[in-house]
Amino acid sequence: MVDLVEPIAAKQAPRYRFLLDRREVLGAIFVTPAILYVLLLVGVPFLLAVYYSVSAYTIYDPSWRFVGLANFRQIVQNPVFLETLGNTFLFTFASQLLGLILGKFGALLLLRPFPGRKLVRALIILPWAVPIALASVAWEWMFDSLYSVINWTLIALGVIDRAQAPNWLGNPHLAMLCVIVVNAWRFFPFAIVIFLAGITAVPQDIIDAATVDGAGFWRRNYQIILPMILPIVAIGLIFGVVFTFTDLSVVYLLTNGGPVGATSVLAFEGFQVGIVSGDVSHGAAISLFMLPVLFLVVIGMLRFIRRREI
Amino acid sequence: MQRMIAATLREVSFYGAVAFFVVLTAFPFYWMVITSFKSNSDLYNVTNIPFWFNEAPTLEHFRYLFEQTLFVRWLLNSLIIGTCVVAITLLAALPAGYSLARLTGRGGEALGIGIFLTYLVPPTLLFLPLSRIVANLGLQNSMWSLVLVYPTFTIPFCTWLLMGFFKAMPVEIEEAAIVDGCSRFGAFIKMVIPLSLPAILTAVIFTFTLTLQEFVYALTFISSTAQKPITLGVATDLIRGDIFFWGEIMAGALIASIPVAIAYNSFLDRFIEGITGGAVK
Numbered sequence: 211m212v213d214l215v216e217p218i219a220a221k222q223a224p225r226y227r228f229l230l231d232r233r234e235v236l237g238a239i240f241v242t243p244a245i246l247y248v249l250l251l252v253g254v255p256f257l258l259a260v261y262y263s264v265s266a267y268t269i270y271d272p273s274w275r276f277v278g279l280a281n282f283r284q285i286v287q288n289p290v291f292l293e294t295l296g297n298t299f300l301f302t303f304a305s306q307l308l309g310l311i312l313g314k315f316g317a318l319l320l321l322r323p324f325p326g327r328k329l330v331r332a333l334i335i336l337p338w339a340v341p342i343a344l345a346s347v348a349w350e351w352m353f354d355s356l357y358s359v360i361n362w363t364l365i366a367l368g369v370i371d372r373a374q375a376p377n378w379l380g381n382p383h384l385a386m387l388c389v390i391v392v393n394a395w396r397f398f399p400f401a402i403v404i405f406l407a408g409i410t411a412v413p414q415d416i417i418d419a420a421t422v423d424g425a426g427f428w429r430r431n432y433q434i435i436l437p438m439i440l441p442i443v444a445i446g447l448i449f450g451v452v453f454t455f456t457d458l459s460v461v462y463l464l465t466n467g468g469p470v471g472a473t474s475v476l477a478f479e480g481f482q483v484g485i486v487s488g489d490v491s492h493g494a495a496i497s498l499f500m501l502p503v504l505f506l507v508v509i510g511m512l513r514f515i516r517r518r519e520i
Numbered sequence: 521m522q523r524m525i526a527a528t529l530r531e532v533s534f535y536g537a538v539a540f541f542v543v544l545t546a547f548p549f550y551w552m553v554i555t556s557f558k559s560n561s562d563l564y565n566v567t568n569i570p571f572w573f574n575e576a577p578t579l580e581h582f583r584y585l586f587e588q589t590l591f592v593r594w595l596l597n598s599l600i601i602g603t604c605v606v607a608i609t610l611l612a613a614l615p616a617g618y619s620l621a622r623l624t625g626r627g628g629e630a631l632g633i634g635i636f637l638t639y640l641v642p643p644t645l646l647f648l649p650l651s652r653i654v655a656n657l658g659l660q661n662s663m664w665s666l667v668l669v670y671p672t673f674t675i676p677f678c679t680w681l682l683m684g685f686f687k688a689m690p691v692e693i694e695e696a697a698i699v700d701g702c703s704r705f706g707a708f709i710k711m712v713i714p715l716s717l718p719a720i721l722t723a724v725i726f727t728f729t730l731t732l733q734e735f736v737y738a739l740t741f742i743s744s745t746a747q748k749p750i751t752l753g754v755a756t757d758l759i760r761g762d763i764f765f766w767g768e769i770m771a772g773a774l775i776a777s778i779p780v781a782i783a784y785n786s787f788l789d790r791f792i793e794g795i796t797g798g799a800v801k
Contacts, residue, residue, distance in 0.1 A: 236619070240618060244675050252646065259648060319537055324534075333546045341780060347754070348551055352548060357564060403792055407792045458644055463755055484647075485647070504642070508640065
């Protein structure tokens, strides 16, 4: 590696060399490619998305005609959209809550040394590591209307009989439950590692001091450890919320928004309208409804990053 | 005696809880494995016990996958996309991370946070304008569109990751090199990069896995089978009409999952350090 690069460095003409020695100049040159890339392919598209949402742009009629807030007005008046909006919040909130609860308990378990802990941790990390699209397909197969292994087990245990076996992805309420569970399933391993990272960073002497002072298990957990790991948990939660709130792959693969829109979420609706139907302006407007939540999340993120620095 | 019973009960409930978590997380993957090795007549018979093999295991799904579908092509596509994205990401993120950690001072901190926040801008907000940009560049329906677009999230992520690493590296090493007559740029190339190989390796692994995990952009930009990356191909292209070829789908998902699972497990701690940015310190 060193040998490969050395000739280039040696070829530096003295005058460039002088320039490259200046701290600010080199700093600016070094950071420019990354900033340019992000500006051109995140910043510009973002502004473009905002403009689409106030234009009459479709793939059949790519005009840039400005229509003001007409798209937003039409969207808000659509009762289906309001259902989608509600679904998105339910989906995000429920799966994060479930994920956090499972994550906290999982972390408590993994904190204790026991034989095979490494292997258990490796297995528990799987749902978060493996591409969610592939895991979703596996879940779809497990929720299959005819060959569902879950139904098979319930029937074998005598809980239900074959005639009234639930059609998991075909019933509106069950379908919502399924996408929530799959999403919580995907995120709780992440919550576990976040909790673990936080808890192991709490100095042992603080916990010991609390124990000596008579704090029991719950008190130690909720009045000493939890406040101390709150910043790191908050950052984990922020990631979870952003990626759940704006996700479409679980819904797209498991239910395709159905049955009849029961599991449709903002990102999925934006995809359906903007890409599948080609109504780019309305699709962009729907996607932009994610922005207020993202904005709040970013503010939260900045606060926690600041707090870390103090 | 009573104490012993209580202790045993505690142990049993502890291991019971561990078992519950393991089953919850690993069962879908066990299900992938068992489905992919089962013969169809075994798979689609509701009177069989589904948890193990009622007939001899078979490789027919894997054979079909490799011979009758474009699975190998998808693997290759993902490999090409991943490698190119890794190259672009390192070229941009390595100097940027170093610069933000060492050269730009107080403003660099804000800039670093700004770059990191773009990692939180979701694909589902940008896919409409990006698909137009991709089309204007003549890249629609081509895997090169993904090579162009994936660095929009891998660069911010790796810049942040590497910035944290460079901050933790003792500054004396470069200073010694500069005192010895090296230029600042030379010190970066000759001292900093060789010393940060572990961090670079982490960035490479995570860039690669992020490209494998991505689904939304691939779904939006690419519709022709031959251009699909593995994740998209397995999830959307093994369905004929309304019929799902579950054996083949699970076999494909299994093959694509294994490398990512291994990579994550080996680099997990660095990853957590990276995204929490040392919030625990």
